[in-house]
Amino acid sequence: MHTKNFDELLLEAIDEALSSLGESPKTAIYFHVEAKFGISREQIPRRLEDFSSSLEKLFGSGARYLEIMFMRQLSKKCKGECELNNPTLTFQGYVQIKKRNFREKDNVEIGALTIAETEKERCILKKKPSGGK
Numbered sequence: 001m002h003t004k005n006f007d008e009l010l011l012e013a014i015d016e017a018l019s020s021l022g023e024s025p026k027t028a029i030y031f032h033v034e035a036k037f038g039i040s041r042e043q044i045p046r047r048l049e050d051f052s053s054s055l056e057k058l059f060g061s062g063a064r065y066l067e068i069m070f071m072r073q074l075s076k077k078c079k080g081e082c083e084l085n086n087p088t089l090t091f092q093g094y095v096q097i098k099k100r101n102f103r104e105k106d107n108v109e110i111g112a113l114t115i116a117e118t119e120k121e122r123c124i125l126k127k128k129p130s131g132g133k
Helices: 006-019 023-037 041-077 091-106
Strands: 113-115 125-127
Touching (some): 006 023, 023 041
C-alpha cells in the first residue's frame, strides 16, 4: 500500500479544486501556468510562491478565490480544520502550517493524537487525555 506524501496530497487538493470548475478550465489553467510561467503541475509544491504569483497575474484578485478552494480541499485531505476566514492567512502560509502538521502527525503514534480546533492561523495537535492509567 502506497502512503501519500504531503506534496501528493497538495497536488490532489489543487486538482480537485480546479476540477470543480470543469475539466477544460482546469487543463487551461495548468497549460497557461506552465506556458507563461514555466511551472509544471509537478513543480507546484516546490514553487508554491511562484504558482500563487502566476495565478494572481492570470486572474487578478480572483486568484484568492482559487487559493481558498485549494485550502478547503487540502483541509479535507489532511483531516484537520484551519481558520480560512483570516484575511492575513495566505495560501503559502496555510500550506506551511498543514505541511508541518502532516510531518508531526507522521512522526508520532497516530492513535495517541487528535487534531484539535484551530487557534486563528495555527492548527495544533493535542494529546488525548489518558484514561487515568
